[in-house]
Amino acid sequence: xxxxxxxxxxxxxxxxxxxxxxxxxxxxxxxxxxxxxxxxxxxxxxxxxxxxxxxxxxxxxxxxxxxxxxxxxxxxxxxxxxxxxxxxxxxxxxxxxxxxxxxxxxxxxxxxxxxxxxxxxxxxxxxxxxxxxxxxxxxxxxxxxxxxxxxxxxxxxxxxxxxxxxxxxxxxxxxxxxxxxxxxxxxxxxxxxxxxxxxxxxxxxxxxxxxxxxxxxxxxxxxxxxxxxxxxxxxxxxxxxxxxxxxxxxxxxxxxxxxxxxxxxxxxxxxxxxxxxxxxxxxxxxxxxxxxxxxxxxxxxxxxxxxxxxxxxxxxxxxxxxxxxxxxxxxxxxxxxxxxxxxxxxxxx
Numbered sequence: 001x002x003x004x005x006x007x008x009x010x011x012x013x014x015x016x017x018x019x020x021x022x023x024x025x026x027x028x029x030x031x032x033x034x035x036x037x038x039x040x041x042x043x044x045x046x047x048x049x050x051x052x053x054x055x056x057x058x059x060x061x062x063x064x065x066x067x068x069x070x071x072x073x074x075x076x077x078x079x080x081x082x083x084x085x086x087x088x089x090x091x092x093x094x095x096x097x098x099x100x101x102x103x104x105x106x107x108x109x110x111x112x113x114x115x116x117x118x119x120x121x122x123x124x125x126x127x128x129x130x131x132x133x134x135x136x137x138x139x140x141x142x143x144x145x146x147x148x149x150x151x152x153x154x155x156x157x158x159x160x161x162x163x164x165x166x167x168x169x170x171x172x173x174x175x176x177x178x179x180x181x182x183x184x185x186x187x188x189x190x191x192x193x194x195x196x197x198x199x200x201x202x203x204x205x206x207x208x209x210x211x212x213x214x215x216x217x218x219x220x221x222x223x224x225x226x227x228x229x230x231x232x233x234x235x236x237x238x239x240x241x242x243x244x245x246x247x248x249x250x251x252x253x254x255x256x257x258x259x260x261x262x263x264x265x266x267x268x269x270x271x272x273x274x275x276x277x278x279x280x281x282x283x284x285x286x287x288x289x290x291x292x293x294x295x296x297x298x299x300x301x302x303x304x305x306x307x308x309x310x311x312x313x314x315x316x317x318x319x320x321x322x323x324x325x326x327x328x329x330x331x332x333x334x335x336x337x338x339x340x341x342x343x344x345x346x347x348x349x
Contacts, residue, residue, distance in 0.1 A: 002304065004067040016062040023055040050325075057318045064311035069304040080123040080288050082189045083140055083181045084219075086113060086147075087174055089196030090129040090156045091165050092247065093256035096197070098230025100279030105224040109195045110151050112222060112283045116193065117144045119285045124188075126177055130170035130196075131157040140181060159234045159247060167200050167262055168207030178215035189289035192219035192270055198259035199225075206262065209269040217289045221267040221274045229255030 005012060031047040088094075088109060095104040117125070125147050127138040138150055157165075178190055192212065200206055231246045231253040247254040260276065267274035275284055 002069050002071060004069065004304070006065055006067055009066070012062060012065045016058055016065075020055060020058045020062075023051055023058055027051040027055060053318055053321065057315060060311040060314040060318070064308045064315065066308075068307045070307065071304060080120040081187075082120060082123045082191055082217075082288055083126070083178075083185065084116065084120060084123050084191045084193065085126045085128065085140075085174060085177055085181075086116075087128045087130060087170050087192065087194045087196075088151075088154070089131070089167065090154065091131045091199070091201070092156050092159055092232050092235060093197050093199050093201075094156050094224070095235065096225060096230035096232045096256035098226045098228070098256075099224060102230075103279070104233075105197065105230070106154070106156070108224050108277055108279060109222075110148075112195070112277060113151055114148065115283050116285065117147065120191075120288055123191075123288075126181075127151075128170050128173055128177065129154065130165070130167075132165050132169075134170035134173040136173060136177060140177075156235050158236060164201040166202050166204065166206050167196060167198055167266065168209060171207040171209045171212065174209065175211040175215070178212050182215050189217040190215050191286075191289070192216045192272065194219075194221040194263075194266055194270070195224065196222075196263065197225040197256060198223060198262035198266075199256055200259065200262055206265075209266055213269060213271045216270050216272065218286045219270060219272040220283075220286060221263050221270065221272060222283065223258055223260055223263045223274065223276045225256060225258030227258060229257040232256055 007015075027048060031044060094106050094109070097104055099105045099108040122142065124140040124142050125138070125144065126136065126140045127147060127150055129135050129137050137154075138147060141147070174192065178192070181188070181190055194209075232255075234245055234247055249255075258276075260274070264274045273286070277283060
């Protein structure tokens, strides 16, 4: 038997012991009614039974707060001792509707990041977005809920403010983030995942990611889109832009086309593999670097079979009895008062 108290044991004792002592004192002392001791055996048994039940209620609360349990079978747990930096293209083209059944490419990125989180449990994640400028949206953290939440509310740049962008604009920030991680945690490995369509919309060549290669142990570049291209809705920066029209070019819907050669160049600079992503296949994720730790090698973590629910059922049952008893007493009081009220009305008429 093991205990996992929800409060400090001393605090639990301070809450429950005085109430238990009071219940014991009322239970053992001779009960009285109107100043005289009760001698009727039935009434005496009812009194003691009631307070014994209340004492049991206090003890059940005490047990539930201690959270008793029984050690169960063993299970293996994994912890990926790795820092993973995600670079997400947030230009207008990332919402081009050629993912799956005409869905935005950004939906595919969200699905793939979810797969990453599940593939590398315990890893620290950082999120960088790139459009007209690169931003560190979330520094390295193990809070994957915050990561998924950030991606859920992530929106591309506002269409009216778009002036073209470079697919390599995040290169300096990525290198800086990786260098900082390497300096603060040199024993941890580092992975980089780039998500984009490779579309370069400025005349200058894209910046190189070569400076990040020395910090990168593994990762991948994922490409989204099709050679035929997909139309892009106008984005305004609101919570939802699904109802907006499409960006126009020469009187027709503008199309964003996947540029795999640019994405392959980024993969080569980072020293990782490139993969074209489609909605009908799961991402092929690389193995985590050798620093991934299987804690089963140094000891197994035991499961615990929780038993607090038994005490909770006892508490629920006793409260049900008390509620029923209170209801019966109230009904009796009403019946006793009713004749007196009628007699009073008759006397005043």
